[in-house]
Amino acid sequence: MGRAEVVFPLSPADRGASRSADPGAPVISLRDGVLAYGDRVLWRDLRLDVRPGEFLAVLGPNGSGKTSLLRVLLGRQQLTGGSLAVLGRPPGSGSRHIGYIPQQAFQPTHTLLRARDLVRLGLDGHCWGLPLARRTIRHRVDDLLDAVGAAAYADTPIGRLSGGEQQRVRIAQALATDPRILLCDEPLLSLDLQHQRTITELVAERRRSAGTAVVFVTHEINPVLGLVDRVLYLAQGGHRMGSPDEVMTSSTLSELYGTQVDVVRVGGRIVVVGEPNAGTGHPHDDGAEGGESQ
Ligand SMILES: Nc1ncnc2c1ncn2[C@@H]1O[C@H](COP(=O)(O)OP(=O)(O)OP(=O)(O)O)[C@@H](O)[C@H]1O
Numbered sequence: 001m002g003r004a005e006v007v008f009p010l011s012p013a014d015r016g017a018s019r020s021a022d023p024g025a026p027v028i029s030l031r032d033g034v035l036a037y038g039d040r041v042l043w044r045d046l047r048l049d050v051r052p053g054e055f056l057a058v059l060g061p062n063g064s065g066k067t068s069l070l071r072v073l074l075g076r077q078q079l080t081g082g083s084l085a086v087l088g089r090p091p092g093s094g095s096r097h098i099g100y101i102p103q104q105a106f107q108p109t110h111t112l113l114r115a116r117d118l119v120r121l122g123l124d125g126h127c128w129g130l131p132l133a134r135r136t137i138r139h140r141v142d143d144l145l146d147a148v149g150a151a152a153y154a155d156t157p158i159g160r161l162s163g164g165e166q167q168r169v170r171i172a173q174a175l176a177t178d179p180r181i182l183l184c185d186e187p188l189l190s191l192d193l194q195h196q197r198t199i200t201e202l203v204a205e206r207r208r209s210a211g212t213a214v215v216f217v218t219h220e221i222n223p224v225l226g227l228v229d230r231v232l233y234l235a236q237g238g239h240r241m242g243s244p245d246e247v248m249t250s251s252t253l254s255e256l257y258g259t260q261v262d263v264v265r266v267g268g269r270i271v272v273v274g275e276p277n278a279g280t281g282h283p284h285d286d287g288a289e290g291g292e293s294q
Pocket residue numbers: 037042060061062063064065066067068069
């Protein structure tokens with residue numbers, strides 16, 4: 001697509017305070033993680049190290065705890081058990097280093113907030129410890145909107161935008177602080193194929209140039225298959241983790257679900273057939289990973 005690249009330099013404070021001496025050290029480190037709501041255990045014994053520049057795809061059926069995992073990483077949900085360090089600190093303490101694209105929520109149509117205002121909110125107005133000039137902020141906001149293909153409606157109230165257009169603005173907002181970790185909750189939902197590619201390429205570029213670690217919750221592995229280093233697959237209170245070739249197999253998923261699940265590869269795409277609990281109102285009610293449109 002050749003979209004503008006949006007990379008902002010790290011401030012000295014960023015490099016110092018929370019950047020580890022070892023540049024390859026995990027930015028997320030979870031040990032013996034357990035998450036339960038009452039008696040219901042979503043996942044247990046979760047051990048997870050995510051390193052700079054790594055792309056972790058989180059898959060699993062509705063209700064398996066994918067969003068909850070992101071909430072744990074953000075410090076908005078407490079672990080039931082285990083320990084977690086994000087950028088070497090307890091979760092929730094380094095939020096400006098974390099970009100978060102929440103699961104899609106539409107803005108009310110009457111909101112007067114413009115697309116550029118929403119992105120502006122993602123900036124804290126400071127860089128290198130100094131306040132940013134208004135013109136600098138404006139340029140940064142313009143660059144971010146341009147990078148996600150949203151420049152044309154920068155001044156449109158967000159409530160008047162379509163779901164896919166709103167989604168692009170939210171992605172620009174999540175990138176505003178040049179995050180070291182990007183947490184994405186189904187960011188491609190509502191996007192047409194062209195804009196899925198735009199966003200996927202943007203995320204890929206950020207990993208390469210800025211070493212941003214990406215945790216990407218999705219029901220659609222195919223649009224990001226070329227980027228994925230590891231898959232974390234959550235289901236039935238358990239999980240499997242490894243490369244796509246290790247996890248996305250009939251034997252691994254059948255073992256995880258405790259029933260026959262078939263994983264087939266067609267034209268470089270992965271299709272999961274017979275995945276239980278995948279027919280609960282999600283876009284892929286046939287239980288197949290990676291719908292036909294990808
Ligand atoms: N604060 C909470 N208290 C109790 N139950 C909760 C809470 N938050 C989430 N749940 C439940 O935990 C389960 C996992 O929710 P979560 O949103 O993490 O699933 P998910 O894997 O992201 O699902 P989906 O694919 O549908 O987005 C759901 O059944 C949800 O209703």
